[in-house]
């Protein structure tokens with residue numbers, strides 16, 4: 001690649017601030033997703049985003065896909081957000097090679113024919129246990145299957161919403177010893193982000209020693225049925241091992 005990760009990201013963020021669009025993901029999370037896409041670009045073709053909201057992260061993902069000649073698919077349940085994201089990407093000349101889909105991941109998987117296995121599905125839709133579970137099941141039904149999936153809000157908590165447990169769903173589905181690459185902000189005792197004893201005004205906080213997001217390589221074998229947990233040995237890329245070495249607690 002002729003371009004550097006940092007230079008590209010700076011450019012994308014400048015465009016985003018001009019457009020007034022704001023992603024709910026941190027700069028660190030975006031950097032890590034971007035690095036993953038560039039470093040593993042030969043392991044899939046295309047990126048799927050679940051939960052585009054106002055398009056803040058879609059701009060950045062679409063930009064990366066355009067650079068790589070990848071298709072980009074973006075999904076949201078709400079027609080309003082699909083329209084807003086489409087308008088934003090068109091304004092920024094980033095709507096080429098983009099499929100905008102209104103609905104769920106299950107709907108996308110059953111209706112949209114993929115030519116090649118995507119490299120990555122970026123999951124940031126329903127954060128409730130059953131919703132995340134359904135999305136993981138759909139990831140496994142995708143044909144051809146994506147190489148990996150990223151999950152945002154991995155360790156997010158709201159005391160009013162005890163069922164909002166992205167991390168628990170992932171461990172229940174993939175097994176407690178699943179290899180996760182932790183990405184984005186990390187929440188140790190020194191973090192300035194909200195923790196249980198000092199939640200944000202809207203009530204959200206992060207589990208101590210938790211992670212903003214994770215990337216998991218999807219297994220080649222079909223998933224287990226709901227309620228069972230699966231244990232599979234995942235091979236890891238060099239990038240994966242490096243991430244684990246740096247961040248495992």
Ligand SMILES: C[S@@+](CC[C@H](N)C(=O)[O-])C[C@H]1O[C@@H](n2cnc3c(N)ncnc32)[C@H](O)[C@@H]1O
Nearest residue numbers: 023024025051053056057076077104124125126
């Ligand atoms: C937290 S926001 C995503 C934020 C976005 N990734 C960003 O960086 O700005 C979650 C989005 O997922 C959508 N959503 C919620 N449940 C969904 C589902 N089951 N399928 C598809 N989209 C869903 C919501 O409409 C909302 O736009």
